[in-house]
Amino acid sequence: MGYQLSLEDISVHLGNEQVLQDVSFTLNAGEFLGVIGPNGAGKSTLLKVILGIIKPNKGRITPQNKNSVIGYVPQSRPMDMGNTIAVKDFVSMGLPHSIRPWLTKKEKHMVNEIIALTQIGEFSHKSISELSGGQKQRVYLAQALARQPKIMLLDEPTSNLDPAAQEQVTSIVRDTSNKLGIGVIFISHDLNLVSQYADRILYLTKGNYAIGTVGEMMKSSVLSQLYGTKVEANADGNSFHISQSNQSEPISSYSYNGTE
Numbered sequence: 678m679g680y681q682l683s684l685e686d687i688s689v690h691l692g693n694e695q696v697l698q699d700v701s702f703t704l705n706a707g708e709f710l711g712v713i714g715p716n717g718a719g720k721s722t723l724l725k726v727i728l729g730i731i732k733p734n735k736g737r738i739t740p741q742n743k744n745s746v747i748g749y750v751p752q753s754r755p756m757d758m759g760n761t762i763a764v765k766d767f768v769s770m771g772l773p774h775s776i777r778p779w780l781t782k783k784e785k786h787m788v789n790e791i792i793a794l795t796q797i798g799e800f801s802h803k804s805i806s807e808l809s810g811g812q813k814q815r816v817y818l819a820q821a822l823a824r825q826p827k828i829m830l831l832d833e834p835t836s837n838l839d840p841a842a843q844e845q846v847t848s849i850v851r852d853t854s855n856k857l858g859i860g861v862i863f864i865s866h867d868l869n870l871v872s873q874y875a876d877r878i879l880y881l882t883k884g885n886y887a888i889g890t891v892g893e894m895m896k897s898s899v900l901s902q903l904y905g906t907k908v909e910a911n912a913d914g915n916s917f918h919i920s921q922s923n924q925s926e927p928i929s930s931y932s933y934n935g936t937e
């Protein structure tokens with residue numbers, strides 16, 4: 678059946694706010710879960726709870742002691758300007774700790790496989806500071822994969838990237854998840870992007886959430902509950918236009934190629 682991560686009735690209060698309330702879901706092996714929601718909804722808090730950085734006020738995550746199986750990819754940002762480490766060495770730094778200053782044949786083989794999977798071979802001898810934003814994100818992904826994680830948490834890994842690079846990074850994550858059976862939690866502000874790749878979508882708003890396939894999530898009843906106002910979703914072929922009943926302009930429109 679593979680590795681599963683289960684959250685049961687997770688609630689988190691921060692300051693005076695109820696950020697997460699009774700959130701429950703199971704992430705299956707090889708599943709890609711897209712997490713969307715407005716600013717401050719609790720998306721990063723959810724990842725921090727899974728990472729064990731924030732202790733929930735209520736609820737339980739199983740299995741416990743899971744840090745050795747988690748890979749983490751941060752938000753893309755202009756950084757590493759002075760990072761002169763070669764890409765290949767940077768990826769190798771993700772390997773589980775070893776006191777040896779060299780790589781075994783098996784480790785070298787694994788690093789090469791990951792480099793191929795994340796499509797970073799053509800610049801693997803360059804230094805990090807010479808790469809574009811999209812190339813860097815693939816390198817971070819590769820380093821996280823070197824830990825041989827069972828699940829990957831990605832916190833807006835495609836923000837600040839151009840549309841082509843966003844597509845490339847997300848599709849590589851999808852392929853990797855399929856090939857290695859890794860469960861993925863992928864935070865994004867871009868419903869268009871994640872709905873093309875995700876098996877399920879978790880939509881968070883402060884203190885509320887819904888989870889389901891893209892088709893399930895786009896039902897008027899689900900959206901109305903999340904936005905706290907009546908929302909109409911009209912399906913015309915492969916696209917949806919979501920508009921608030923009292924406004925003429927759609928608040929969100931998107932297309933997707935998924936099937937229900």
Ligand SMILES: Nc1ncnc2c1ncn2[C@@H]1O[C@H](COP(=O)(O)OP(=O)(O)OP(=O)(O)O)[C@@H](O)[C@H]1O
Pocket residue numbers: 691692694696714715716717718719720721722723
């Ligand atoms: N350490 C903290 N103490 C008090 N409140 C906090 C703390 N960390 C986060 N919060 C609050 O919790 C809420 C959720 O924050 P979180 O960063 O999880 O949201 P998010 O959905 O990831 O937002 P964004 O899309 O802006 O990244 C916000 O209202 C934030 O102000």
